[in-house]
Amino acid sequence: MPLTVVQVLPALEGGGVEQGTIEVARELVRRGHRAIVIAARGRMASTLEEAGADYLDWDIGRKSAVSIRHVLRLRRLLRSRQVDIVHARSRLPAWIAYAAWRSLWPSSRPRFVTTVHGLYSVNRYSSIMARGESIIAISATVRDCLLKNYPGIDPVRVRVIYRGVDPGMYSYAYEPPADWRVIWEREMPMLSGRMVLTLPARISRRKGHQDFIELIAGLKDRGVPAHGLIAGGAQRAYLLDELRAQVARRRLEGHITFLGQRSDLREIMAVSNLVFCLSKAPEAFGRTTLEALSLGVPVIAYDHGGVREILARMFPEGAVPAGDLGALLQKTVDFVCSPRQVPPSTPFTLRTMLDQTLALYENPAGSI
Template identity: 50%
Template sequence: MKVVQVLPDLNGGGVERGSLEVAEALVKAGHESIVISAGGNMVAELVAADSRHVAWDLGKKSLLTFRHIWAVRKWLIKEQPDILHLRSRMPAWVVWLAWRGLPELSRPHLVMTVHGLYSVSAYSAIMLKGEKVIAVSDTVKAYISTQYPDTDMSKVVRIFRGVDQDDFVYGYQPSAEWTTAWYQQYPQTQDKIILTLPGRLTRLKGHHDFIELIERLKLAGLNVCGLIVGGEDPKRKAYAQELLACVNDKGLGDAIVFTSARSDIRDIYSISNAVFSLSTKPESFGRTVLEALRMGVATIGYNHGGVGEILSAMFPAGKVVLGDAEALDDAVKRVIADKLIPAKSACFTKQQMLEKTLLVYASLIDTPVISSPSNKES
């Protein structure tokens, strides 16, 4: 098979990481992999794994982006891919319009992945025009069925996103060098109960709920330190300043640490007594929750969306009703007092995600997958 994946850019993130994983699996299985994006810091990794990258900025939300339709159509005629896999709305519109202009018998097969709970609109409905539509969770599948009732649900395939057990090893411990460097940089975390909220600084991630949780736990006499691990969104600098002001106003400057974006998230998970997901709106999946649980770290989150699905399967003790502060406090205290941790689990693995994705491709062109993308995960 020749498979083309299309997304806005390759600058990091769950969608981008999943695209690289599928690209690598395709190559390992003997297929040809191409990714179209505006580029980014992950391109080198993609190319090193023997995929091709085509630099095309199709993700900019502007009418000018539609000028690429004819060039994309010409490129499709030249390349003759078997599968087009579209992963984002704006690029999907451009590529779909280019695809639709091809003679019907020469069109590649069309696959879409609905990665998010998008606003319901004609613009978002483009993601349901594939011959196969991949939903990344039961939450997303239900969203499609409810919000777009005219969709033929027989073409919707639920494939959970997955995390590689070799990247997030159960029981992982950081090196002595990392630990020394960490406590030199953040001495206020030494000998504390470490509670971690990962995620970019955006309003929906529940940072205020987390700050108030730390305040209540300290008033209850617990020796806690909260870590807010995530980069500042350039478009939301005022929100980042609002959070910092809130922490200072509450006198929590020594109890809450803003680390900004970090590349050593595994190590941070490993020293955490609990990791949190407090998004005020349901998420389509919840990769950070899965990463921490995969490592055997207690994880607590609001019981809705994909996060609720993951916690139900792997750590029910971490489920909390949205916005219930008392239940959140109780869950934290129970995890700490009873030293609760998730059991090792075979749920939501990268291997499962890759095998099922390649089978979707193969089903459209009646071609065998040829070989397993990578070593089996237990």
């Protein structure tokens, strides 16, 4: 029997949460179910609508007292559209969805599902993500964090469903189109004859950009012909200024390029010799690590969090103790001198993620 599934999240801007929401909505429609997504409009809204989902442009993630109006609005929608599943993917939308859900008679409530996409701070605000009748953790790291910090959770309610990549999009040994290469080589002549090392991460003090800059400095001191690419936007200009100042102090202006936010990250990683993930704190998953390895590009990453889980199953030799700059430099030099091959397979596929998510919708856990 067809299901009606409502997914709620703050906005349809770029990001892993939004991408996963759209992927699930598209799969629901493909299987003959009804997909409804509630979020503020963003640049991915047209992609969602093209997938065939019903899109409701509500600012449900806005941190304001007026957001409470969405509770009654959502309650009416849950009743009028006879919703079977309400799936919350972020904390504020989850509180609104939970309030609307709880206001219904128990016999008429849809199932309440949450996905924990991050390693949130442990407090009452975050605790809403532990109230799902079924809770999706995007890695074992997230699951373990939930069970440790919210001991009242029945472990049976928590399902680990890893994020996945589409092998058609991130195919092994992918070659960017010739016209893209012509433009890239024209814009990036400094890369000729050098090893290309890429850190794909938004500008943040948590993402390890400082360590990456020190790595490039260490390679320069050793005479290794390498160029570092930092691909990621900066929401706060002063953070980018801090990194540019570090580059200047280390006299690396000709050795590091800031690319900003890019829509061609797949192509950039495909032409890189090495990709890095150097987050100072554990990541909940590590999508760019998975994408690079799926392309066949070796990854060197700090060995913690969800990234550790990916490396353990796909490329264990890329792991480096978190924060150990000496080990990071030595591992990179070793890989430059003796290039490694990534095995041509991935256990983390989009198809697996979709099948497991739809199976959870069709066979949810019992009530809280």
